[in-house]
Amino acid sequence: MNNSRKRSLTGIRPSGTIHIGNYLGAIKPALECQKEYECLYFIADLHALTTNKDAGAIREQTLDIVATWVALGLDIEKHLLYRQSDVPMVTEFAWYLSCCTGVGFLEKAHAYKDAVQNNRDVNHGFLAYPVLMAADIVMYDVDIVPVGKDQKQHVEMARDMAGALNAAYKQELLKLPQPVIHEQVMTIPGLDGRKMSKSYKNEIPLFSPEEVLRKRVMSIKTDSTPIDQPKSLKDSLLGELFKLFATPDEVADLEARLNNTNMGWGHAKEELFDVINRDLQEPRQRYLELRKDEAKLCAILSEGAKRAYTIGRPVLDRIRKATGVGLIP
Known part of the structure; x- marks a missing residue:
């Protein structure tokens, strides 16, 4: 040192x-x-x-x-x-x-x-x-x-x-x-918008299997705007979480598609899952190997x-x- x-x-x-x-x-x-x-x-x-x-x-x-x-x-x-x-x-x-x-x-x-x-x-x-x-x-x-x-x-x-x-x-x-x-x-906001905390049961486990991660992400609260109406990541819980894992270009691209195409919140949640999983996939594998020893x-x-x-x-x-x-x- x-x-x-x-x-x-x-x-x-x-x-x-x-x-x-x-x-x-x-x-x-x-x-x-x-x-x-x-x-x-x-x-x-x-x-x-x-x-x-x-x-x-x-x-x-x-x-x-x-x-x-x-x-x-x-x-x-x-x-x-x-x-x-x-x-x-x-x-x-x-x-x-x-x-x-x-x-x-x-x-x-x-x-x-x-x-x-x-x-x-x-x-x-x-x-x-x-x-x-x-x-x-x-x-x-x-x-x-x-x-x-x-x-x-x-x-x-x-x-x-x-x-x-x-x-x-x-x-x-x-x-x-x-x-x-x-x-x-x-x-960091949790699935219900409050601070992410085990005590609130609104957390996303860091190294959960992909299927568990997807299920947790898909449970994020969003508004009821119809699929054919424009939406925005701004002031949304999904947007807050997306910005923590995505690049600025990815944020801008998703924002544009939510505003201009028939894109629902469910599709946006899938993209949030993708960027989170991309960030955690390799460390998740290293963790599983380390934890065995x-x-x-x-x-x-x-x-x-x-x-x-x-x-x-x-x-x-x-x-x-x-x-x-x-x-x-």
Whole structure:
């Protein structure tokens, strides 16, 4: 790895089947960072425990994520992929941040406020979620964190916590990361127009078989304009999704045909399926091959954790020394 390059970090929770919204909103922008940054990608299995108590599901979904990222182009020779729990010192790091973070500050987190307003049970891990997330980031001297608009607050909170610790010990101990938001993929719409989410059951699974992908695409909601009437991709859910996979020329061509020919939404959905499938066909095959070799996937995680440790340990030692904790030579 080239230590002269700035560092980027992205994490994803093992929380079910990976869908197109995850791919376009988080994975694809994060993988593009490989061109300019030293990249750390981690699987946030400890975060998953706040809501998921199914050990088998977490293990399986963790391996799904490894296979997915590598299939989509993660270069494991030049960059890191590791499991959060394989670098357990991150929980110690979170404690130092916790001791400089007020409870009222944590209660401002959007996810926490939403849970309280909807009378959902909230455990301590859920409340303290932003602290562990901050530790995930600042323990590695990260420069940027690519996120969707709805995740920006987490990076801002990490900056605030790192700044509070720096102020408490009157030293610039921790680097303040910058959120990087890719405007063109802010929020990916699902089949019903709401944000694509497993909780809404409106997702398109990323590596589903072609026949399943087609069925999901054909279920997209459209208006009831007759086939012989002009239509437009503008301000339509189908148009939003088509633009994410098609070239500008393909978008313009489909728009012209919808406006000027007897073309129904069903035909347009078929073309949406074609462009999505074109983009995912090769990585889907790579994913299926990788997923069969669990020993290889575990080895990737193990090697990533070793390399992550070498980056994070000096930062942890800085904090230990500043706080008077532990024996630092």
